[in-house]
Amino acid sequence: MEDKGATRVLYALKSAGPQSADALARRLKVTVVAARQQLGRLLDKGLVTFEDRREGVGRPKRVWSLSEAGNARFPDSHAAMTVDVIQAISAVFGPEGLERVIAEREKVTRRLYAERLRPGRSLAERAKLLAEQRAEEGYMAEVKRQPDGSLLLIENHCPICVAAKACQGFCRSELNLFRDTLGSDAKVEREEHILAGARRCAYRITAGK
Numbered sequence: 001m002e003d004k005g006a007t008r009v010l011y012a013l014k015s016a017g018p019q020s021a022d023a024l025a026r027r028l029k030v031t032v033v034a035a036r037q038q039l040g041r042l043l044d045k046g047l048v049t050f051e052d053r054r055e056g057v058g059r060p061k062r063v064w065s066l067s068e069a070g071n072a073r074f075p076d077s078h079a080a081m082t083v084d085v086i087q088a089i090s091a092v093f094g095p096e097g098l099e100r101v102i103a104e105r106e107k108v109t110r111r112l113y114a115e116r117l118r119p120g121r122s123l124a125e126r127a128k129l130l131a132e133q134r135a136e137e138g139y140m141a142e143v144k145r146q147p148d149g150s151l152l153l154i155e156n157h158c159p160i161c162v163a164a165k166a167c168q169g170f171c172r173s174e175l176n177l178f179r180d181t182l183g184s185d186a187k188v189e190r191e192e193h194i195l196a197g198a199r200r201c202a203y204r205i206t207a208g209k
Helices: 002-014 021-028 032-044 081-116 124-138 159-164 168-183
Strands: 048-053 059-065 140-145 149-157 186-192 203-207
Touching: 002 048, 002 059, 002 203, 021 032, 021 059, 032 048, 048 081, 081 124, 081 168, 124 140, 124 168, 124 186, 124 203, 149 186, 168 186, 168 203
Parallel strands: none
Antiparallel strands: 048 059, 140 149, 149 203, 186 203
16 A cells, blocks of 8 residues: 555646656655655556656656556446446347436436536536536546636546446537536537547537537
């Protein structure tokens, strides 16, 4: 079991993506030496990896990221059982039956999200409330305003990733949920997708259809 310092490093790399030891030290409010020591220990355990990037003149910058084993420290929720259930539903009821199950899950979740987002008057407020809900569900979600005024809903982890790989209808359903619950004055487009090989899922939210 990692100590708290190592856990914070893993979490920071998961939530913020690849970064240098200097950047990691600033994020965690520790010395660069302390950050490098933790990274070295995690490297020995195979939980992190690094890439030396050359940016202009001077020494290459070493950028650290989670290894496959490191990412596995943020597991899917009941992954194996979920996949078994998906396969069983598909075998017994066929693809149409599976789509009905996804639709029912979407309907129930839509009611929950609509209630959670109710206090949000502006689009930015609703997006923030949605991110808070998703964070509580394990998606490590946050909203960041972009230079062009749009909002980026970022999910740094997918707790149903294995299930989504088995049935991508879950991803389609979630995009529909975001569009419906954020309201008719919001346009939502997925820009990054974990299942497509991205580090995270990200959705750009803009005003208007």
